[in-house]
Amino acid sequence: MYGREIDGKVLTLASSGWTYDDLFILYDYETESMWYELPGTNALTCIAGFYVGRQLASLASEYVWWETWFNKHPNTLVLPRG
Amino acid sequence: MTRHVPFALLLVMVASGFTACSFSETNIVEPPRNRIVIVDVDDKEWDVTSAVYDYDMAVDGFHHGLGKDAIPPLLAPSLISVDDEGFPKPEESFPVVGTGVGDDVRAYGIRDIRRFEVVDEVIGDAPVAVAY
Numbered sequence: 001m002y003g004r005e006i007d008g009k010v011l012t013l014a015s016s017g018w019t020y021d022d023l024f025i026l027y028d029y030e031t032e033s034m035w036y037e038l039p040g041t042n043a044l045t046c047i048a049g050f051y052v053g054r055q056l057a058s059l060a061s062e063y064v065w066w067e068t069w070f071n072k073h074p075n076t077l078v079l080p081r082g
Numbered sequence: 083m084t085r086h087v088p089f090a091l092l093l094v095m096v097a098s099g100f101t102a103c104s105f106s107e108t109n110i111v112e113p114p115r116n117r118i119v120i121v122d123v124d125d126k127e128w129d130v131t132s133a134v135y136d137y138d139m140a141v142d143g144f145h146h147g148l149g150k151d152a153i154p155p156l157l158a159p160s161l162i163s164v165d166d167e168g169f170p171k172p173e174e175s176f177p178v179v180g181t182g183v184g185d186d187v188r189a190y191g192i193r194d195i196r197r198f199e200v201v202d203e204v205i206g207d208a209p210v211a212v213a214y
Contacts, residue, residue: 001181004202004211013211014155015199017122017148020139024199026213027150034128038137047133059210061181069180069189070172076180076187077161079194079201080168 001061002044004028006054013044122147155200155211161188183208 004011009030016027016034026035026044033049035056043055062069070076118134118141119127126149133139162169170176178189183206190212195201201212 001179002211002213004209010209012155012157012202013200013213014150014202015148015153016128017146017150017152018120018128019145020143024213025144026200026211032150034130034133036133045137047137047139048128048130052132052136056211059181059208061179061212063177063179063192066170066174066176066178066189066191067172069178070170073180073182073187073189074164075185076182076189077163078170078178078188079159079190080162081170081176081191082194082197 001059002056003059004056006051006056011056120144120147122149124149124151126150153199155202156198157202158204159201179212179214181205181210181212 002013004013011028011030013026013028013035016025018025018034020036021039023037025047027033027049028035028051031050033046033051035044036047037043038045038047041055042058046052046054115131115135117129118131119129120141121127130139130141130144134141177192179192179195180187180189182188186206188203188205190201192214195212195214199213203210203212
């Protein structure tokens with residue numbers, strides 16, 4: 001989970017269709033810059049394009065079973081399952 | 083009027099002299115970069131020169147190239163709460179990514195995120211991308 005605001009602009013991130021080391025490379029609609037989580041970093045780094053060298057920081061999130069999450073946060077919203 | 087012309091010329095000469103001077107005193111010479119481009123299934127070119135030179139990524143390490151529209155992201159989807167139809171029962175067993183900004187607490191099933199690769203959201207006041 002990453003922030004997607006940079007210099008006061010909100011980016012729309014999407015899959016670029018490319019992978020590297022089995023990890024999807026994202027891109028943003030606005031500039032078509034490529035964003036990738038480099039090993040050992042806790043962020044997306046712009047590896048090519050307008051924002052090259054800039055980062056979008058990772059945000060706190062938990063990877064857990066639904067049951068665990070719901071018991072802890074009974075007021076949670078959830079994405080309808082497709 | 084006529085006096086201004088030589089003065090302006092002089093300025094130009096001084097300025098270009100400075101430029102030439104600063105170039106000749108530069109010791110660090112950047113090696114020339116070849117422009118490196120990868121092409122996806124839609125024939126779209128992606129310039130990965132900086133990825134290769136600055137981030138040490140191998141040009142043959144980029145795979146698939148399915149095209150930028152192959153997996154459209156999910157944009158600000160409607161989420162459901164406990165009283166809504168379709169809300170998973172507490173005992174259902176599936177992995178989620180959970181997050182919260184202030185009182186805005188949310189969960190996204192891993193399988194659902196994978197279908198879109200990215201969910202572009204605003205949580206609290208924070209624009210975020212949920213990706214896994």
